[in-house]
Amino acid sequence: MAPSSNVFNLATSSASQILSLESIRSVLQRLEDTIVFQLIERAQFARNAPMYYPGAFPELIEKEGWHASWVEWFLKETEGAHAKCRRWDAPDEYPFTKPDLLPKAILPPIKYPKLLYDHGINVNTDIYTHYRDVIVPTITSDDDDGQYGSSAVRDVETLAALSRRIHFGMFVSESKFRSDPQAFIEPIRKEDREKLEALITKPAVEQALLVRLREKARVYGQDLDKAVGSLATQGQGATAGTAAARPASSSGEKHKIDADDVVHIYQDFVIPMTKRVEVDYLIKRLDHLSPSQLAKIEAGEGYAEEA
């Protein structure tokens, strides 16, 4: 049977469908799967620290004139191909590469419904730094296995999934603003970020997410060869840092990734960054209302789209 149609289609759904908190949260939930799988993919390789040092690959300087790191070069190459397919025109996609280094789209632009104001928010520099300095060292062995191509492919995919997830915070805050705009007016006028953060924080949603995430990391990270005894790993010569060499958990099961690590990545970084993006977006929200929209909100009549 064909899967049911995806309500969250940015090009074909209406703004109200897209901005329903329920459909946004279902996308965030699906992105949990993507992120867990990508982290597992990256964790099978060693840290490969030189990939992140500017100038560590003389070939890149000689052949490509590229002085930044291997991973940043690979991001530029990948994101360049995706730019030609107009990926970065979509309101939920943000490149890590500076726009002036990316080519133009080949196809004419898609007309997206007006969902967000022109915000200019892009926190990918912070995502990249945290990924390189905290996430990669957490999920990999402190080794170098020379797998610079395979590791960079996983880095680019994991970074893109993290970025999409975190920038989705803007859809969340637009949705929350539209459903109760009056509550946001005063803290926005006072630029009270703490109050705004308190308004958008939903502890029960976060708790449920972390429980679900732990279970996903545990289940997706299972080594199912265990079911057929040790036959599958016999004679394969697992090296330090590979999934097969990851220490067994207290239950004796081997895992491709530690579920606690995945939970920490969300708890300490993904959720706080999403909230930062939500607040960054809200803080300028009133500047993008017309006088009549503002007057209606102040009169308790709610948010209305301009014709």
Ligand SMILES: O=C(O)C(=O)C[C@]1(C(=O)O)C=C[C@@H](O)C=C1
């Ligand atoms: O679902 C929401 O309401 C969100 O704002 C997203 C999110 C998250 O990052 O998952 C962030 C803040 C809330 O406390 C709950 C969850």
